[in-house]
Amino acid sequence: MEVIRKIGVLYGGSSSEREISLLSGEGVHDAICELGYESHLIDFKELKDLKELKDYDFIFIALHGFEGEGGKLQKDLDDLNILYSGSKSEACRKTWNKKLTKEILKINKINTPKWHEVIFNKTVAQNGLQISCFDKFRPFKYLFLKPEEDGSSVDIFKISNNKSLEEAYLKCTNHDRDFLFEEYVEGKEYTVTIIDKECFPPIEIITKNEFYDYEAKYISDETLHIEAELSSNDLSDIKSLSLNAFEALDCHGWARVDLLQDKNGKFYVIELNTVPGMTSHSNVPKSGSFLGLNYKEVVQKIINASI
Numbered sequence: 001m002e003v004i005r006k007i008g009v010l011y012g013g014s015s016s017e018r019e020i021s022l023l024s025g026e027g028v029h030d031a032i033c034e035l036g037y038e039s040h041l042i043d044f045k046e047l048k049d050l051k052e053l054k055d056y057d058f059i060f061i062a063l064h065g066f067e068g069e070g071g072k073l074q075k076d077l078d079d080l081n082i083l084y085s086g087s088k089s090e091a092c093r094k095t096w097n098k099k100l101t102k103e104i105l106k107i108n109k110i111n112t113p114k115w116h117e118v119i120f121n122k123t124v125a126q127n128g129l130q131i132s133c134f135d136k137f138r139p140f141k142y143l144f145l146k147p148e149e150d151g152s153s154v155d156i157f158k159i160s161n162n163k164s165l166e167e168a169y170l171k172c173t174n175h176d177r178d179f180l181f182e183e184y185v186e187g188k189e190y191t192v193t194i195i196d197k198e199c200f201p202p203i204e205i206i207t208k209n210e211f212y213d214y215e216a217k218y219i220s221d222e223t224l225h226i227e228a229e230l231s232s233n234d235l236s237d238i239k240s241l242s243l244n245a246f247e248a249l250d251c252h253g254w255a256r257v258d259l260l261q262d263k264n265g266k267f268y269v270i271e272l273n274t275v276p277g278m279t280s281h282s283n284v285p286k287s288g289s290f291l292g293l294n295y296k297e298v299v300q301k302i303i304n305a306s307i
Contacts, residue, residue, distance in 0.1 A: 015065025
């Protein structure tokens with residue numbers, strides 16, 4: 001095992017997830033200091049040259065969005081022989097793109113909601129949904145419209161007809177990218193933290209919103225994140241499915257797997273996050289608490305699993 005003394009916490013950046021990344025990074029930095037390491041916060045937005053990171057024994061990536069999860073950063077760090085937390089470049093590239101993630105899950109016979117690629121532009125918004133789109137998802141009443149690449153539920157909309165599609169277009173923060181239509185799976189939502197190929201206790205997410213959107217994640221005080229009450233069979237299924245997805249996408253160190261369970265008890269993998277949130281209220285440290293681990297112990301486990 002590498003000797004780690006001086007750690008750089010890479011956070012911030014310029015994505016739509018900057019504010020959450022700042023909170024994640026500050027929490028990780030404080031924990032690393034409590035663990036006895038030397039720690040320094042590094043805002044990716046202000047970093048002029050990645051070679052500056054060679055001054056550290058280890059880089060803890062708390063950088064959300066494309067800059068931290070898209071894979072380029074990891075490739076550049078590998079080229080510079082810099083040790084860092086989490087998955088390698090290819091795994092990040094695969095998990096950051098929802099279409100690519102789903103294709104890999106399907107190849108590996110891992111349940112994921114049906115999807116259909118769409119270029120979301122003015123033509124689509126004006127002409128409306130073609131019947132063929134809904135035909136692909138029957139008998140489902142609703143679709144989700146999701147950007148192929150983004151996080152924190154940014155620009156995700158529940159679509160039921162042409163009017164809701166037009167409204168989504170008007171509300172969308174960035175139209176100039178590829179989107180997916182995904183089937184709406186009615187049921188419960190869960191998330192599973194994996195560190196060093198160990199599944200932590202699943203968390204059930206309960207929201208009063210139509211779905212677990214940005215407001216429900218970061219603004220609402222009514223969203224609940226509770227330890228999931230699952231039968232032994234369901235617990236075995238959700239852990240097995242999560243680990244299979246983690247391995248199929250070549251993840252390393254740690255990740256968070258988001259899932260749905262329909263009314264018949266079948267689980268579906270929605271997506272994987274290679275740089276999950278690490279705020280004091282995030283699901284990763286909360287899941288660790290169900291094992292009796294405090295925040296800094298979870299951070300130590302992530303470091304150990306990454307080297």
